[in-house]
Amino acid sequence: MNQNKTRTRRTYGLLAALLALSLAGETGVQAQTQPAANTSAAASQSAIPGGAVAGAYANGPRDAGEVEAFLDAFFARDAVKQRAGAVAVSVVQDGKTLVSKGYGIVDQASQSPVDADRTVFRIASVSKVFTAVAALQLVEQGKIALKDNIEPYLDGYKITNPFGKPVTIEHLLTHTTGFEAREPSDASYVTDPSLKPVSLKESIFEVFPPVVREPGTSYMYDNFASRLLGYIVQQASGQPFGSYVQQHIFEPLGMTSSSFALTKELADRMAVSYDPANDALPLYDLSPREWPEGSMLSTASDMALFMRVFLNGGRTADGKTILSPESVKAMSTYRVSIHPAMPDMTYGFESPVEPAKAIGERVISKGGDILGFSSLLWLLPDRRTGVFVTYNANDDLRSELFAAFMDHYYADRQTTFKQEGFKPQSKAALARFEGLYSDLRVKFLTRVEAAGDGSLTVSDITGSHSLKQASKLLFVDELGNPLAFKQAVDGRITDLKYLNLFSYAAKLPEVRRSFPDIAADHPYxxxxxxxxxxxxxxxxxxxxxxxxxxxxxxxxxxxxxxxxxxxxxxxxxxxxxxxxxxxxxxxxxxxxxxxxxxxxxxxxxxxxxxxxxxxxxxxxxxxxxxxxxxxxxxxxxxxxxxxxxxxxxxxxxxxxxxxxxxxxxxxxxxxxxxxxxxxxxxxxxxxxxxxxxx
Known part of the structure; x- marks a missing residue:
């Protein structure tokens, strides 16, 4: 094996995990710490025809020409071009595709322009939306139920679960299983075609994690949970996972350029990604070949077809029902929230990549990262509006586009993180929030300290932040980013969620039983x-x-x-x-x-x-x-x-x-x-x- 190539794969995979997989688990710290003016309003204003101010189209995108002009201006910026050489984007509204367009070139050798209809991208964890759709289809058919204990679908495997509460289908859908974190290993990426991929079943039972938190009590972005959900789709339907999705989702929608497996035809049309030295990354397959959590390939135009049908209550223009209106509503409604103003997950979708930039709109989103590619799908169900962007780089460009789009079209709306009318608590009262909190997915620590002015000082890998109290359990930092705490029934503070929007961080308990040779005053x-x-x-x-x-x-x-x-x-x-x-x-x-x-x-x-x-x-x-x-x-x-x-x-x-x-x-x-x-x-x-x- 080429160790340099292997190193590239592992280094990116690890970085993504450490930063909550950007959006494959998933928002980049870089975007969170940049001043909003650099990435949103300024970009929007330059994109608006005739020099109109941001928010001039406050009712959302309506005119295809105007939307295209906005996107053209955004992707014409040199700072954007330097970060992604191939981009495809689609915008839908009220059952119509307003724009489906490519920017840049497919690869540096051919210099072929990106075509939104033909150029294929790996859309990574956006795949999870389709896995959720498949599962809810089976719920509608009565083949599985949301409250089902998952063990009967595991071929006799017994989960290590010390709690008196089983892991359910619903827990898999909302990433509240309580599983110990499991991420794909380097062996999951295959560049040697002679290597035989493992089966989906083998990949699951080889690393099946124990339950380490009571199911349903905490949120942690969980690739394994989505992979397991795909396996249960396979078990309950009697079809291989990829075949099921192809037959029951892609074909009825007319998504002819979409697949969970890398086919030769799609590989020939796929955008090429490049490493920091500007060398083309090798074409890789996956093991198993189909990841329910992240192996899907698609085009911007195919994704527009999905968005239109989803926003139409699950029904195609010719009357086919892909998903019932009830299931669409379930996927559009947050099922888990650490705080009403800071939701976690629906069935398949997540909170906006930048909550402060949702500007009071109801937004559901799903992003993804895999080696060489990043994507983001976001929907405004109340507006029947959807946007999908994908590109050949591991970069948080999508958050900038989201911020610019929301500022441009909905800037008259108000943030949900206002502090008006709430009297901040005293330093003594805020002391209950103090301590170290450990991310559930990776072990990075966040330190919380009560300041003398009734605010909190919060330190993490991005630096130190000052947060003002907005409500009993909600705080807002200097850039408008929210932090929410979770409180137990007895009043104890147990978790927080801050810049990593895709996992809680648990408050570290005091160790009551130490080693016999480690006294309390031991220097270590x-x-x-x-x-x-x-x-x-x-x-x-x-x-x-x-x-x-x-x-x-x-x-x-x-x-x-x-x-x-x-x-x-x-x-x-x-x-x-x-x-x-x-x-x-x-x-x-x-x-x-x-x-x-x-x-x-x-x-x-x-x-x-x-x-x-x-x-x-x-x-x-x-x-x-x-x-x-x-x-x-x-x-x-x-x-x-x-x-x-x-x-x-x-x-x-x-x-x-x-x-x-x-x-x-x-x-x-x-x-x-x-x-x-x-x-x-x-x-x-x-x-x-x-x-x-x-």
Whole structure:
């Protein structure tokens, strides 16, 4: 296997997961932190014919020529062109397609223009909408029911579920299963046509997660849940998943350029994506070939057909019923909300990519990211209006288009996050919100502190934000972004949802039972206790932790991968000395991620204690390589760090990813680079990686 190609796949997949998969799980931090004027109103005004002001078309898009002019101006900007070379977009309103148009070129070699009717894109997690449609069709037929326990559809498999509440079809549809997070592994992307993809069934039962939260109590964007829903569609219908969707959705709608499987005909028409070095990404297939959660290919014109029928109550122009009006309503109504002003999911759709830019309109949306492609579908059911955009880049351009579109057509509407008439609580009253919150999908931490002026200071990977209280459990930051808290029946604050709109973050509980050899005043107790709260320590709390025990290279990779959700690789071993190791899959996955390179003679040495500088380099590669932290080699180091590790060690010190073992003296920092890393130091490093950057 080409390790560089593998590394590209894994690096993007991991980055997407860390940022909640942008919209495959899914809004980019970049878009959230940009001033609105840079991406919305200014863009809209330049796009309006005759120099009209934003909001001049406050009743929504009506005239096809005007909509096309708006889109032409938006996609003509150099800043947009540089971010996506091939774009297709469609806009529908009141049963008609106003615009279905392509921008840019299909590939740099042929220079062929994008054709909205013919150019195919991977639409990634927008696929989930069609999986939901398929499931609701079967509900209408009486073959499944929303409240069904899913276990009878699992061929005798028993779910690990310590709660007295089963996982249901409805939980799969709303991503409230309580499953531990599972993401597709690197092995899911196939560039070698000789490799046989696994079956949908194999892919599910190989990694079936346990239930770790009571079903129905928390929202976490869940690719596995959607894949499992597709498998249940297959089980209940008696047809392969892709065949069912083709026969019962695509064909009746006339979506002739859509499929959940990559066919040769569609591959020949697919836009080409490019890596940061401007090299074309290789054509890849998937394993399994059909992902109910994200393998769909389509065109902008095909998606316009779907939007028109959905907004018409599920009925085509010639009278065919794809979905009943009741099911369409169910897919258009939020079933889960952390706060009335901050909804989570319908059956298949999610909250707007930028809630503040919904401007009081009822919006349902679904976006997606897969290697080389990003998409977004959003609908305004009350206006019978829909927009779909797709392009050949992993970029949050779609959020800019959403903001510009909403500002242009609905700017006279009011935000739902007003603070008028609410008296903010005192600092003492706000203390109940304080603490660390861990994202349910990835483990990034958000710190909440009560400020003296009745506001909250919230710190996360995007920086520090000041939020004013708008209602009892709702706060709004300086850019208009909302933060909502969830309160238990007994008044405890249990979760929050903020810039990651696709997962709650759970408040970390206090650890009431620590290790016998870790006293409360132990210098590493905060790190060890925090990892224990996160469920990231496999050590038995009734036994000694042995904080000064050295950590092997294999054990470090295992712990590191668990923190970041990197699944073990099923590919053959690239190192000759790991096949007998319990960490074989972890080490192979780390290699494919570009996190490790091994030693000479094809060895990894999994049983050798890992040196501190080696651990620093692995951490640096993940954080800097995925743009989570900015490299900083300005910290002067005491002698003793290998030349190849200087930038990483200096950056790790500047990021404060260490415990009290790292000391500064006479203007230099002694990291102890050549020393073996021990368990307490590993706990400090791993936990500090999850903290908000200072």
């Amino acid at each position: 107790a905060p790190y060890i206790s925090a990892l224990q709260s996160l469920g990231l320590l496999q050590d038995d709390p009734t036994k000694s932790f042995e904080p000064q025990q050295f950590v092997t290279r294999g054990a470090f990779i295992h712990a590191f991968n668990a923190i970041w959700g990197i699944q073990p690789s099923s590919h053959p071993s690239s190192f000759t000395d790991i096949d007998g190791s319990p960490y074989r899959g972890d080490v192979q996955a780390a290699l494919e991620s570009g996190l490790v390179s091994g030693t000479s003679n094809g060895l990894f040495e999994p049983n050798r204690p890992i040196r501190r500088e080696e651990a620093a380099v692995i951490s640096f590669r993940l954080l800097a390589g995925n743009g989570i932290r900015v490299p900083n080699a300005s910290v002067p180091l005491a002698p003793g760090t290998s030349e190849w590790a200087v930038e990483a060690v200096s950056s790790v010190v500047s990021w404060k990813l260490h415990g009290p073992e790292t000391v500064e003296s006479k203007g230099t920092t002694d990291y102890g680079s050549k020393r073996a890393l021990n368990k307490q130091e590993m706990a400090a490093l791993l936990f500090a990686m999850l903290l908000p950057s200072e």
